[in-house]
Amino acid sequence: MENILLGFANAFKFVNLVAAFLSVAVGIVIGSLPGLSAAMGVALLIPITFGMPAETALIALAGVYCGAMYGGSISAILLHTPGTSSAAATAIDGYQMTLKGQAGKALATATIASFIGGILSSVALYTLSPPLASLALKFGPAEYFWLSIFGLTIIAGVSAKSMLKGLISGALGLVLSTIGMDPMLGIPRFTFGNNGLLQGLPFTATLIGLFSMSQVLLLAEKKIKDLKGSREVKDKVYLSKDEIKRITPVSLWSAIIGIVVGILPGAGGTIASFIGYNEAKRFTKDKEAFGTGIIEGVAGPEAANNAVTGGSLIPTLTLGIPGNSVTAILLGGLVIQGLRPGPDLFTIHGKTTYTFFAGFVIVNILMLILGLFAVRLFAKVSKVSDAVLIPIIFALSVIGSYAISNNMLDVWVMFIFGIVGYFVKKFNLNSAAIVLALILGPIGETGLRRTLIMHKGNYMALFGSTISWVLIGISVLSLMTPVIMSIIEKKKSKAN
Amino acid sequence: MKKVDMLLGFILLAICGFFYFMISRLPEKAILYPIFVTTVLLILTLIHLITTYLKKEDEESNAFKGLEIKQLLFVIATSGLYVVLINIAGYVTSTVLYVLSTLFGLKVSKKASALISIGFSICIYVLFKILLKVPLPKGFII
Numbered sequence: 001m002e003n004i005l006l007g008f009a010n011a012f013k014f015v016n017l018v019a020a021f022l023s024v025a026v027g028i029v030i031g032s033l034p035g036l037s038a039a040m041g042v043a044l045l046i047p048i049t050f051g052m053p054a055e056t057a058l059i060a061l062a063g064v065y066c067g068a069m070y071g072g073s074i075s076a077i078l079l080h081t082p083g084t085s086s087a088a089a090t091a092i093d094g095y096q097m098t099l100k101g102q103a104g105k106a107l108a109t110a111t112i113a114s115f116i117g118g119i120l121s122s123v124a125l126y127t128l129s130p131p132l133a134s135l136a137l138k139f140g141p142a143e144y145f146w147l148s149i150f151g152l153t154i155i156a157g158v159s160a161k162s163m164l165k166g167l168i169s170g171a172l173g174l175v176l177s178t179i180g181m182d183p184m185l186g187i188p189r190f191t192f193g194n195n196g197l198l199q200g201l202p203f204t205a206t207l208i209g210l211f212s213m214s215q216v217l218l219l220a221e222k223k224i225k226d227l228k229g230s231r232e233v234k235d236k237v238y239l240s241k242d243e244i245k246r247i248t249p250v251s252l253w254s255a256i257i258g259i260v261v262g263i264l265p266g267a268g269g270t271i272a273s274f275i276g277y278n279e280a281k282r283f284t285k286d287k288e289a290f291g292t293g294i295i296e297g298v299a300g301p302e303a304a305n306n307a308v309t310g311g312s313l314i315p316t317l318t319l320g321i322p323g324n325s326v327t328a329i330l331l332g333g334l335v336i337q338g339l340r341p342g343p344d345l346f347t348i349h350g351k352t353t354y355t356f357f358a359g360f361v362i363v364n365i366l367m368l369i370l371g372l373f374a375v376r377l378f379a380k381v382s383k384v385s386d387a388v389l390i391p392i393i394f395a396l397s398v399i400g401s402y403a404i405s406n407n408m409l410d411v412w413v414m415f416i417f418g419i420v421g422y423f424v425k426k427f428n429l430n431s432a433a434i435v436l437a438l439i440l441g442p443i444g445e446t447g448l449r450r451t452l453i454m455h456k457g458n459y460m461a462l463f464g465s466t467i468s469w470v471l472i473g474i475s476v477l478s479l480m481t482p483v484i485m486s487i488i489e490k491k492k493s494k495a496n
Numbered sequence: 497m498k499k500v501d502m503l504l505g506f507i508l509l510a511i512c513g514f515f516y517f518m519i520s521r522l523p524e525k526a527i528l529y530p531i532f533v534t535t536v537l538l539i540l541t542l543i544h545l546i547t548t549y550l551k552k553e554d555e556e557s558n559a560f561k562g563l564e565i566k567q568l569l570f571v572i573a574t575s576g577l578y579v580v581l582i583n584i585a586g587y588v589t590s591t592v593l594y595v596l597s598t599l600f601g602l603k604v605s606k607k608a609s610a611l612i613s614i615g616f617s618i619c620i621y622v623l624f625k626i627l628l629k630v631p632l633p634k635g636f637i638i
Contacts, residue, residue, distance in 0.1 A: 171540050175537050178533060189526065385604070394575050403624075
């Protein structure tokens with residue numbers, strides 16, 4: 001309890017409040033611009049937060065994450081084009097409300113539901129993280145090896161459109177993670193004599209390439225659209241007491257679903273919002289009205305996708321397994337700040353972690369305030385043309401990749417990975433799995449080789465503990481999930 | 497998508513080949529792990545190639561159809577030139593030129609292009625260099 005209160009006292013420092021406010025605003029803008037993603041925003045922000053105190057940096061990253069998750073609803077409601085894929089379900093009823101002249105009401109619903117989702121997920125963050133982190137105390141090198149395998153199988157198995165392509169993405173990331181110094185022998189691998197690559201591929205530059213520059217190319221391959229014809233917010237951004245009563249139970253239930261989906265690696269905001277939408281439909285008496293523009297149809301997905309934010313941070317901070325691309329990048333930000341996921345975050349670095357948690361609560365409150373009072377402004381920004389975004393995002397990507405080590409090599413790495421990231425998306429591979437493999441690869445390699453050295457090359461040492469077997473079991477299960485699901489679906493359709 | 501997937505398979509094979517070649521130049525005690533992960537990628541690639549080969553053709557979902565190729569190549573080219581120019585002209589000058597030429601190429605009006613490129617570059621300079629003290633790439637100008 002003392003830690004929690006201390007965290008709030010620190011989070012209310014002026015610099016942290018400013019960081020929270022600005023990052024939420026930037027996040028909402030990024031989220032509301034169709035074509036830009038939360039991952040892109042967080043990747044670009046990492047180098048800027050490099051020089052900040054760890055807690056301020058983490059609050060800023062969380063601010064962009066939460067803001068972008070919510071911001072996606074603005075263009076979903078006004079343009080029928082979700083700003084982020086997580087807001088796709090919001091567009092169904094949200095845009096119908098706009099057509100009825102209730103855009104303000106739809107935006108207010110999205111804001112309040114997102115707030116409920118975000119706050120409830122922060123409760124989960126406070127309560128579930130410490131016990132899960134203490135589990136990591138029991139991990140030795142062999143367990144870390146299996147943990148990295150588990151992280152890779154689950155993200156590759158669940159998130160890609162095709163499991164094989166998900167696994168290929170993970171394997172490609174593992175191959176790329178061997179670039180740099182051999183962790184045990186100190187021999188340079190695939191560095192072409194370049195000292196800048198001894199520490200491995202420059203992580204932030206690679207991320208910015210994969211998520212930001214690739215986005216620039218995806219915008220450039222399409223005909224530039226004119227967004228001036230989008231709808232205006234004519235009514236008040238306001239909900240009556242009765243309406244708030246109507247959306248509260250739906251939002252609470254969807255938020256719980258969002259938290260659970262967030263904790264499960266590989267699922268993420270898009271899946272959560274569609275489940276949230278369906279649950280809202282199940283919860284509401286007037287099911288026929290869904291799809292014609294009702295507030296429950298907006299509240300369900302929005303509460304669910306913002307609840308994913310806190311949920312997805314739990315496995316990231318405790319076990320070092322990020323569930324989606326944004327948390328994979330956030331994990332990179334954590335490591336850059338010298339913090340390692342696990343029990344240390346709640347003991348040695350308790351001050352930083354609890355300040356970050358309190359900051360996460362503040363970020364959600366600021367999101368509510370900005371959403372209710374400044375949404376018209378954000379709506380105007382969401383109409384910025386792609387033609388303007390293309391050079392601006394690339395120029396920011398250049399600064400971002402240069403800033404960490406003041407090295408032009410990093411900028412070229414970003415440029416190359418921007419093109420790689422573009423093809424990764426075009427070939428339906430999974431960028432998040434590649435990033436995860438870049439993070440987990442060295443952990444797995446060190447775990448594997450340390451175990452073998454400690455046991456004089458005896459491979460059976462990898463199977464020595466119960467935790468190892470549990471991790472192997474759930475890795476196999478995660479690979480089997482798509483197969484099991486398709487068998488169940490087939491049986492269901494036969495039964496019908 | 498079949499053709500595209502076959503292309504992906506061959507690109508991955510080339511990547512595996514490249515890494516195998518590079519591994520052969522490493523000292524023997526350091527090759528075990530890189531060989532292991534490259535072989536995993538190779539096996540998955542071969543499975544991908546075989547399953548794709550056996551699949552029926554479906555032309556409709558080709559991800560590379562209907563693209564604005566000229567526009568895409570223009571953006572890649574200007575962006576590459578921009579990175580080259582930074583070391584010569586400095587970040588601010590090259591950013592003005594890059595944003596201006598890209599906006600102009602993407603058919604934004606002359607006046608708006610000029611305003612955005614200069615306004616953006618000034619904002620970046622003030623925000624990063626002065627407020628956040630983030631170093632900008634240097635050149636002969638600024």
